[in-house]
Amino acid sequence: MIRTRFAPSPTGYLHIGGVRTALFNWLYARRHGGRFVLRIDDTDASRNVDEALAPILAGFRWLGIDWDEGPEVGGDYGPYYQSQRGATYSAAVDGLLERGCAYRDYATPEELGEERAAAQEKKERFLYSRRWMAEDDDQAARFETEGRQGVVRLKMPREGSCQFTDLIRGEVEFDWAREQDHVVQRADGSCLYHLASAVDDHEMAISHVIRAEEHLSNTPRHIFIATSLGFELPEYAHLPYVAEPGSKTKLSKRKLDKYLKNAEFARIHEHGRRIAERTGHEIAADTFNPVIVDFYREVGYLPHALLNYLVLLGWSLDDKTEQFTIEEMIEHFSLERINSAPASFDPQKLMAFQDDHMQRLPLETRRELVLPYLRAAGLIGAQLPVQLDPILEAAGDRIKVAGDILDFDDFFVADKDLAYDDDAFEKRLGKPDDAAGILAGFRERLATHEDFRAEALEALMRSFVEEQGIKLGQIIHAVRVAATGKGVGFGMFETLEILGRERVLGRIDQALARLGDT
RNA sequence: GGCGCGUUCGUCUAGGGGUUAGGACGCCGGCCUCUCAAGCCGGUAACACGGGUUCAAAUCCCGUACGCGCUACCA
Numbered sequence: 317m318i319r320t321r322f323a324p325s326p327t328g329y330l331h332i333g334g335v336r337t338a339l340f341n342w343l344y345a346r347r348h349g350g351r352f353v354l355r356i357d358d359t360d361a362s363r364n365v366d367e368a369l370a371p372i373l374a375g376f377r378w379l380g381i382d383w384d385e386g387p388e389v390g391g392d393y394g395p396y397y398q399s400q401r402g403a404t405y406s407a408a409v410d411g412l413l414e415r416g417c418a419y420r421d422y423a424t425p426e427e428l429g430e431e432r433a434a435a436q437e438k439k440e441r442f443l444y445s446r447r448w449m450a451e452d453d454d455q456a457a458r459f460e461t462e463g464r465q466g467v468v469r470l471k472m473p474r475e476g477s478c479q480f481t482d483l484i485r486g487e488v489e490f491d492w493a494r495e496q497d498h499v500v501q502r503a504d505g506s507c508l509y510h511l512a513s514a515v516d517d518h519e520m521a522i523s524h525v526i527r528a529e530e531h532l533s534n535t536p537r538h539i540f541i542a543t544s545l546g547f548e549l550p551e552y553a554h555l556p557y558v559a560e561p562g563s564k565t566k567l568s569k570r571k572l573d574k575y576l577k578n579a580e581f582a583r584i585h586e587h588g589r590r591i592a593e594r595t596g597h598e599i600a601a602d603t604f605n606p607v608i609v610d611f612y613r614e615v616g617y618l619p620h621a622l623l624n625y626l627v628l629l630g631w632s633l634d635d636k637t638e639q640f641t642i643e644e645m646i647e648h649f650s651l652e653r654i655n656s657a658p659a660s661f662d663p664q665k666l667m668a669f670q671d672d673h674m675q676r677l678p679l680e681t682r683r684e685l686v687l688p689y690l691r692a693a694g695l696i697g698a699q700l701p702v703q704l705d706p707i708l709e710a711a712g713d714r715i716k717v718a719g720d721i722l723d724f725d726d727f728f729v730a731d732k733d734l735a736y737d738d739d740a741f742e743k744r745l746g747k748p749d750d751a752a753g754i755l756a757g758f759r760e761r762l763a764t765h766e767d768f769r770a771e772a773l774e775a776l777m778r779s780f781v782e783e784q785g786i787k788l789g790q791i792i793h794a795v796r797v798a799a800t801g802k803g804v805g806f807g808m809f810e811t812l813e814i815l816g817r818e819r820v821l822g823r824i825d826q827a828l829a830r831l832g833d834t
Numbered sequence: 835g836g837c838g839c840g841u842u843c844g845u846c847u848a849g850g851g852g853u854u855a856g857g858a859c860g861c862c863g864g865c866c867u868c869u870c871a872a873g874c875c876g877g878u879a880a881c882a883c884g885g886g887u888u889c890a891a892a893u894c895c896c897g898u899a900c901g902c903g904c905u906a907c908c909a
Contacts, residue, residue, distance in 0.1 A: 325909055357909065425907080441836055442905085467907060485839065494837055499907045509909050533838055533904035554839080557902065562844065564901050580845095628846065628858095635848035636857050655847080658902070662845050665859045675872090714871050740869095777868090792868040804870040 318350025319523045322383075323357045323513070326368035329602070330375035330609040332661060333528070333558040333567050336626045340555060341526045342381050343627070343649040353520055354386030356397045359512050365399065375609040379619045380642065385520075393520040398512050405507035408515045408545060409468050409500055417544035418500060420466045422459035423448035443474070444497050468501035470540060478536040483524075483553035483651045490536045498537060510534060514541040517550055526553040526651070529658075553651050556630055559660035567607060567661055581606050584663040588615040591719030595692035606663055616689060616718025617666075621673040625666045629659045639672070671716045682708055685718040695728035703727070703814055710810040726800040727814060731822045736830070740803025744793040745831050752831050754786060755794045759824045768817050770809035777809075798827035 322338040324330075345352040354376075358365050373387060385391025395401060412418035427448065435442035448464070450456035456466060473492040482488050500511040517525055517538075532554040542549055557566045561580045575581045584606045592599050597614050604611055612622055624640055632655075633640075633648050640648070674682070683704055690696045690704075707727050708715070715721055726734060745751045758780055765776055777795075781788050792808055799820055805811055812820050 323909090359909075436835085439835070465907095469907095482839095488838075490838070494905075496905070502907050504907095506907090508907070513909090528903095529839070530903050530909095537904095556840075559902085564841085566902060625846095630846090632847055634857095638846095638858060657840055659847090660845065662859070665846065668859055671872095712872070716871090774868095788868060796869070802869090806870075808868055 317521070317523065318345055318348040319353060319521050320345045320350065320526055321353040321355050321517070321520065321522050323355040323516075323527075324372050325357045326365045326372065328368040328371060330372045331567075332607050332609060332626070335375070335379065335381075335609055335622075336558060336629055337526070337528055337555055338376065338381055339379075339623060339626055340631070340649075340654070341524075342383075343645055344524060344526060344651065345384075346646045347649050350523070351384040352382075353391070353393070353522065354383035354396065355516060355520065356387060356399075357509065357513070358397055358399045359507065359509055365397070371603070371610060375613070378613050379609070379623060381623075398516065401512070401516065402505075402507065404519060405512055405515055406501070406505060408511065408541075409507060411545050412470070412500070412541070413468065415544055417471055417540070418468050419446070419471050419497075420450040420456050421446075421448055421469045421497070421499075422450060422456070422462075422464040422466050424464065441494070442496075443493070444469075446497070465503040467499045467503055469497040469499050470537070472497050472537075472540060478539055480535065480539060480549075480552060482532065482535075483551055484556075484654050485532070485554060485656055488532070488535075490533070492536070495536055495540070500541070510537050511541060514538040514547075515545075518542060518545070518547040522550050524551045524553060524651075526555065529554045529557050553654070555654065556656055556658040558629060559658045561660055561662055563660060564658055566658070573601060575605065575607055580663050584667070585611075587717075588719075591615050591689070591717075591722055594722050595689055595719070597692075607661075614719075616685065616720070617670050618673050618677075618685075621670040622666065624673065625669045629661070630655045667716065671713065674716055675713050679705060679708055682715070682718075686715070686721040689719050689721050690728065693722055693725070695722075695725055706810070706814050710806045710814060712806065714806060724805070726802060726805075731819060731826055734801045734823060734826070736797070736801040736827075737803055740797050741801075741827075741830075744797045744803065745827065748790065748794075751790075751794050752828060754784070754791050755798060755824060756828060757784065758791055758795065759821065759828075762817065762824075763821055765817075768813055770807070770813045773809045773812050795824070798824045 320341040322334075322341050324334060324338075342352045344350070356365070356369060369387065376383070383389060385393060386396045409418065413420070423444075428444070431445060432442045448459065449469075450459055450466070459466065472495045475493060477489050477491050479487065479489045498510065499508060501507050514537075516522075535552055535554075539549060559565055560567050560575065561578055576585055588604070588606070588611055589599055592604060592614055595614075598604070604614070606612075609622070620642065623642065623645070627640060627645050627649070628638065631649070631653055633653065677685075686704075686708065687696075687700070707724065711721075711724060714723075729735075745755070758777070761776060761780055765772070767773075777791060778788070781791060793803070796805060796808055796811070797803060799811060799815060815823070
């Protein structure tokens, strides 16, 4: 049975790199009919775990990455919170002690610091002398009467090497003598991450540990703990890290604000901010950020687009396939085709996937996606406005993310609330001397024209243009600004048809009046 | 500093001894056109560097540079 896991710390947000790691674990489990486990690594977090975990679980739910065992769903290998597994870890530490693979150590931090400094002075690599190691209970007791505090350290081998096969990197070898005697249990009895991780992977019967590259160097430690306890080793696969756009620098959780200085991130962020401002979503500096999954959900990206983009960040099927349904991802995913070099996150390419997926959706689906944004922005009430479908039709691929509908708010606002783009107004109506006359002339034609469908309107305008001996550009842009307040938009005649005679005439009058005022 | 991992167009990647080094995003140009977007056509652009091995190296080996990680009583 293939069992994989993703083990997030409750940090309050779901990071894009974490999603990719989780996705690969999930796909691998699904590919092989296995189970995907979510385990919460909260060994040191004391406060507000639920609160900090909620956005992470919500993010996975939104993406459709479901877990077979873990928070909210339970499972046979629980509890799935490391904070609740202290007894298991303590027992493992006792086991290590009994087998002589760990020892009680009574060195103070200062004493350790001195040893370390001395080694550095001599330019030698530091290796703890084990001077305050308690050989037996008596010695431990003596140290304790001196007032020393004991921790448990791993008694790492000091010769030979640790060799293992990484499913992505191949054969890997580390000298045991380079490994420190790491602390696995503090004086207060609490246990540290590496111990917890190695023990849980075994206790939860994880068959494949697929995790970030940063853990490759930690693996000998995990292997030592596992083999010392007599555990069968899982398979290991270390994923390359995800880098910043246009760089090989690792994408880090701690530099959120720095990323906004990156031009590509800044543009994506700005686009999102424009939408969030109108929907009233809080633009929190620490979560409204293109390295956090929440950002994409708020703005109206499609989960599938994000997954399709992420699956190709470090993995590929061949030299050409880029579009995958979830089923196809599951069918084709393999560890062998994961790249071992880092991949940088490219928000522009993500947008290309988003655009592509969006345009494939049927109209009904796009309508449902867009409605919440119109409601949140206060542009429509509870009722579905009948003209929404034609608007979406006419908008075509101009709506890339669901929130983009707000760029076309002019269809939804009352005439008197129509906002004018000053530059466009000036260029198309203010500046040309004859603009008002031409617009007024066309208004007269519109007023008496029966057929208000796009085709008929186009014919009307073209004959008007010919008759007046003017260029199409002299009237069409003027009408656009008058009817929508904007200099750009979708097809003019579709726009007029959607607005209808009454609103078009009203808005032209309003624009002419505005023109007279200035 | 030591150890480990990595390095193909700006970015994601294919290719793993013989290829005009392929595709995608971006970018640039053209066409279309009522603006914008799209679409269509075309173009730009890469094997980090230096040594080997070989008839032949992007591909295998060694070294260098650079990046990242580990070297914590963080995860």
